[in-house]
Structures are given as structure tokens and as C-alpha cells.
Amino acid sequence: MIQMSNGCIWHISVVLPLLNELKSASKIYNKITIGQQEKELKFNKEEDFSFQSEICVKNLYFNYEEKEIFKDVSFKIEKGKKYLLKGASGAGKSTLIKLLSMVYEDYEGEITADGVDYRNIKESSLNENISFIYQDVFLFEDTIFNNIALFKPFSEEEVLEASKKAGLEELLNKKENGLSEMLMENGKNLSGGERQRISIARAIVKKSKILFVDEGTSSLDEKLGRKVENTILDIDSTVIAISHRYYEGITVKYDYVLEVKNGTINQYSAEEYFEEEAI
Ligand SMILES: Nc1ncnc2c1ncn2[C@@H]1O[C@H](COP(=O)(O)OP(=O)(O)OP(=O)(O)O)[C@@H](O)[C@H]1O
């Protein structure tokens, strides 16, 4: 029995669980607050994004609330190589792109770029160095030039060169005003392939170190899909792409396949992966 100062007598079996509850609540409180303070102290978010050599993912764990997506995942992204992400729907491919592009930071484990922890890198610095190609390209009612340069101070020559590399030459020749041609809202006066190519030109002119492609060619027909994927694989950037299609003679241009499966990632050389697929 425990006698409280107000004279009330409590049985130990009532008090102990309460004490335990208090203890665990304070543990959780400390974990949240101290963890937060430590994080703030440990991660300064002031470093520039450098990617001269590799991005290294080490013992990565990530979940959406109770849903576990990655469990103890480790792999490397080497500069300049082309990676194809494969895996069933819902396996975590888009989530992996979000982790590598700093959309989510509430993971366990470590992601480093040339040895610098992602959580120390300025988000703006990363954003300056990456580009995305999604199914829905965002285009606005303005000239082709501005849709590619996105109001950064690129010269006409630079934008033209990027457009050519992205395979837009034919379109520019067709349009009376070339790069000054106005696009309709959301690029309604362009084909699906042309819209994708504008987003590729954006990545090229920006000299993005990494190009993330999430199903970039799935809205295109076979012929255009082949062309766009071929263009993506010919540019100098490191490419991390999700594609469900297999294009004979093009898919093998990837260097590696990262297979996302059951919370893990298996890495194969593209050659090895597609040889086995063919069997
Ligand atoms: N914001 C979110 N909140 C909760 N669950 C999510 C969220 N985003 C994705 N998920 C779930 O996480 C799992 C992985 O999703 P993800 O989008 O990464 O899969 P995916 O491999 O890209 O699939 P798909 O090939 O269909 O695009 C799925 O089960 C999905 O429902």
C-alpha cells in the first residue's frame, strides 16, 4: 500500500502500471524531443550537392506509417551510369525516386552523395542538379524557349543545342517561329512525344547531374517510346528510370537494373538481367 500526502491510500497494483506508463511516456517524449535536437545539431543542411563519384545508400529503412517499404537496403549509384528500376506495382519504385530526390527525409539509415549525408545537403542545391521526367509534363502558356529554359539565363544557342539533343529539331523546323513559338496551355498543340522531349531538353540545358524518369514513355506509342528512351540513354547525366516496357536493342543500353522486391533491392548488370529474362 502507498499512502499519498492527501491521505488517499492507493494499492501498489494500481500505482505501478501508472508509473510504468509515465516512464514510457517520458521515454517517448525524450526520444521525440532529444532526437529532434540531436538531428538539428547533427544535420546542418548547409552543404552543396556534389556528385563526382557516387551516391551511396546504406542500411536504408523506410515505411509509410505501418507499411514497410524498404528494409535494410544498401546499394550505390555511380556517376554517369544508367539505372533501370524494375519491380511489381506497389513495390516501392516511385518511393525510391522520392527518397533519392529528397522528397522524403524520414528514413532510417544513410544516403550520402560523395560521402556527404543527404540530410546535410541544401535542398535547393540538390534541386539545381536534378531533373524529372514524369508522365505528365508540366508545360505552360509561353514560348518553347521559356518552357525549356524555365526562366534561367540560358542563351539561345544553349537552348537550341539542348533542343536538338532532345530530338526537337523536327518540331522547331515545323514551327514558323522556332523557339519563340508559343505553346498552348499544357502543351495542347504538341504530341505526347514532343511534350516529353521538352522535359528532356530542360534536363539537358540545365546540365542535370541526375535525371529521374518515372514511366516517362508509357503514354507514348511504341515508336515514340523507343525514340524518347533512346534519347534519355544517350545524354551524359546519371539516369534513374522506371519503365515497364522492354525495347529490344534499347533496354540493354542501361548499365544496371535495380530490382525492387519484398522490401529489398537487388542489383544486376543490365546484360545479366535481360539475358535471364529472355530464358
Ligand atoms: N504517400 C503515401 N502514403 C502511404 N502509402 C503510400 C504512399 N505512397 C505510396 N504508398 C504505398 O507504398 C507502396 C509503394 O508505392 P510506390 O508508389 O513506391 O510503388 P511503385 O513501385 O512505384 O508502384 P507502380 O509501379 O504502381 O507505380 C504502395 O503500396 C503504395 O500504395
Ligand SMILES: [Mg+2]
Ligand atoms: Mg510508381
